Amino acid sequence: MIDFNKDPFQHFDRLIKEAMAKQIPEANAMSVATVDEKGVPSVRIVYLKEVSKGGFVFYGNYNSHKGKDIETNPIVCLNFHWPAIWQQIRITGKAEKISAAESDAYFATRARLSQIGAWASHQSEEIPDIEWLSRRVQEYEKQFDGQVVPRPPHWGGWRVIPTEIEFWFGLGGRLHERHIYQRTEDGGWKTFLRSP
Numbered sequence: 001m002i003d004f005n006k007d008p009f010q011h012f013d014r015l016i017k018e019a020m021a022k023q024i025p026e027a028n029a030m031s032v033a034t035v036d037e038k039g040v041p042s043v044r045i046v047y048l049k050e051v052s053k054g055g056f057v058f059y060g061n062y063n064s065h066k067g068k069d070i071e072t073n074p075i076v077c078l079n080f081h082w083p084a085i086w087q088q089i090r091i092t093g094k095a096e097k098i099s100a101a102e103s104d105a106y107f108a109t110r111a112r113l114s115q116i117g118a119w120a121s122h123q124s125e126e127i128p129d130i131e132w133l134s135r136r137v138q139e140y141e142k143q144f145d146g147q148v149v150p151r152p153p154h155w156g157g158w159r160v161i162p163t164e165i166e167f168w169f170g171l172g173g174r175l176h177e178r179h180i181y182q183r184t185e186d187g188g189w190k191t192f193l194r195s196p
Contacts, residue, residue: 001167001169001177001179002167002177002179004179004191007189008162008165008167008181008189009051009054011167012051012089012165013051015087015089015167016028016048016080016089018085019080019082019085019087022084022085024082024084024085026047027080027082028047028048028049029045029046029047029048029080030045030046030047030048030056030058030078030079030080031043031044031045031077031078031079031081032044032045032046032058032066032076032077032078033076033077033078033079034065034066034069034070034073034076035069035072035073035075036068036069036072036073037072037073042065042066042069044065044066046058046059046060046066048078048080049106049157052159053159054161055093055096055159055160055161055162056078056091056093056159056160056162057098057102057157057158057159057160058157058158058160059103059106059107059155059156059157059158060123060155060157060158061118061121061123061124061154061155062097062154062155062156063122063123063124063154064123064124065123065124066124067123070095070158074094074095074096075092075093075094075095076092076093076094076095076160077090077091077092078090078091078092078093078160079091086169086170086171087167087168087169087170088166088167088168088170089165089166089167089168090164090165090166090168091160091162091164091165091166092162092163092164092165093160093161093162093163093164094160094161094163095158095159095160096158096159096160096161097156097157097158097159098156098157098158098159100156102157103151103155103156103157104151106157107151107155107156108148108151112149113137115149115151116137116140116141116144116149117137118151118152118155119136119140119144119149119152120133120136120137120139120140121133121136162181162183163182163183164180164181164182164183165180165181166178166179166180166181166194167179171196174196175196176196177193177196178193178194178195178196179191179193180192180193180194
């Protein structure tokens with residue numbers, strides 16, 4: 001299913017396009033696993049927004065749980081799981097903040113309420129009640145009434161530069177195919193199969 005003579009990004013592009021063509025719900029949804037300063041893991045679902053400059057890009061609040069984890073330990077793991085077609089893609093790598101210009105460009109495409117929400121929410125922090133958040137949304141709607149909503153300085157993107165990519169294909173008897181690409185010191189890829 002995988003031709004090791006090709007770049008892993010080509011395989012990723014082909015497989016995610018195939019998943020979308022097969023109408024897999026939320027095909028660009030991926031788990032992001034991080035570890036905090038105490039070694040405690042955490043995982044959540046985010047959306048892949050693009051693959052560019054040799055990495056996988058997602059967005060969020062830099063002050064969130066994931067943002068603080070990445071600041072402490074930038075090594076993360078991403079996982080795409082498409083059970084309807086028995087496929088997974090797991091990516092391990094280093095998360096780096098993308099440029100302010102890239103974050104600005106994406107933020108400008110978001111729905112206005114999502115833009116307001118990026119200002120109103122203290123993501124991952126304790127809040128007194130849902131009305132508190134509603135009031136903050138109203139405050140920022142008033143503040144930016146009739147204006148373009150600028151990107152908050154605490155919000156932006158990360159690009160995960162992979163050190164390993166695994167393409168997993170489910171087969172009967174749990175004899176799954178696991179095709180591995182590992183980054184080498186010279187920037188190339190070591191390729192091999194991993195036992196299921």
